[in-house]
Amino acid sequence: MSQNSLFWFRRDLRLHDNRGLEAALNSGRPVIPLFIIDTGITDDLERDDARITFIFNILREISGKLTNAGSSLRILKGNPADLFDYIIDKWSVAEIFVNEDYEPYSLERDSVVKGVAAQKGVSFSSFRDHVIFSPGDILKKDGKPYTVYTPYSKVWLAEYQRSAIEGRNNTGDVTSVGMTPTADYLSRFAKGGEPCRCDSESHGFKTSQLIVEPYDLGDKLLLEYEQKRDLPWVRGTSMIGPHLRFGTVSIREVAARAAGMSLVFLKELAWREFFIQILFHFPHVVTDSFRPHFDRIEWLNDGLLFERWCNGTTGYPIVDAGMRQLNQTGFMHNRVRMITASFLSKHLLTDWRWGEAWFASHLLDYELSSNNGNWQWAAGTGCDASPWFRVFNPTLQQKKFDAHLRYVTEWVPEYGTTRYPDQVVDHSMARERAILAYKAIMHKT
């Protein structure tokens, strides 16, 4: 039987400018394209999770292109290690190709699959794809990881310019033209196979009514980004988060678009990679504070107050608007994410992990590294965190970033009426209380 290469799609759901896929297609063997519904991840999600619906919509597009080329996308469900044990033999796989994934769960999973493959004499090759620089690429002179963003970003930007000049981070390979893979490229996929069932219902899920919006990387958005990105009532940001998360866009394309237009936008991409490398080098942050002494804070953890925060009825309009935007759309503006996160951890003195989990289950662009990093930043417990004694004043933030209440009235229509609730805490009292709680552990340390 002829031998095949296998490409396993994960956070790289596209046929163009995909490093691991290109390597598979250049292997000289027919390539079997595979997507696995990893039950280790999906078992914890709601059946109508909008991110699953988004994934199936993309898989349907990919599958259509492959079917037109006489091939087919395979979709399997289960534990990847068990599945590989079976499919390596069944599909006569000689080499498995993937793109690197730096999350602790994925590293563990890949190491197990690699072991299964090795036992069968099959190689497992992985490629850097969803980042400009992988966690080991940018280190301090002493070889240790950066824990402060500013020096990291300076090196990131300098290295980005250098790599772009050398062509290492350029987009588009010789086998694809823009977004449309060429016929020659598509002809290298293995022929035949059953057309895949690319609807979420066939795999035990329900279609969500929430949709992931298309992203905007147009000239206007990028040129005005610096000026508008902090205003929650304007469409001033790209909405590219879910697309980067699931790889429907190539990070190299995104960075190249931003490079000539908006340095501030490019620096946001560096923030993303800063937190990816923090999670990789300091995996304890998944459960603990980056700086362990902050785990001694005596949180209030009042369940009823947490509920008021979750459903956007704290009596602080900008906080409530943000939470309602999140609950209704799966998106919250970055400035408001900072305000709501600070409010929960400081004003309500609630463990940042509670808020992190709420965001994780609701954000369409949820990314463990960015969510965890930013929550710890807001709570003052993380690397390069906002200082523990800085407590955002939600009223001043609202005046500064939503002076005419456009954002607030969009999401909190009853604001200004008797139906709008009183404030759950007094700002000055809550601020003092938070500072005392943080100070207490600083003294103990």
Ligand SMILES: Cc1cc2nc3c(=O)[nH]c(=O)nc-3n(C[C@H](O)[C@H](O)[C@H](O)COP(=O)(O)OP(=O)(O)OC[C@H]3O[C@@H](n4cnc5c(N)ncnc54)[C@H](O)[C@@H]3O)c2cc1C
């Ligand atoms: C408490 C909190 C939780 C967050 N959780 C997430 C999360 O789960 N997933 C996520 O992608 N971002 C998260 N962010 C960062 C940021 O809010 C979102 O990336 C951004 O709002 C997404 O909208 P956009 O794509 O329109 O962003 P744009 O402003 O258009 O930025 C473009 C891209 O740059 C990256 N980026 C921008 N700001 C940041 C940042 N502060 N940290 C890391 N990357 C950044 C993202 O990939 C983003 O999509 C969080 C921020 C806070 C304060």
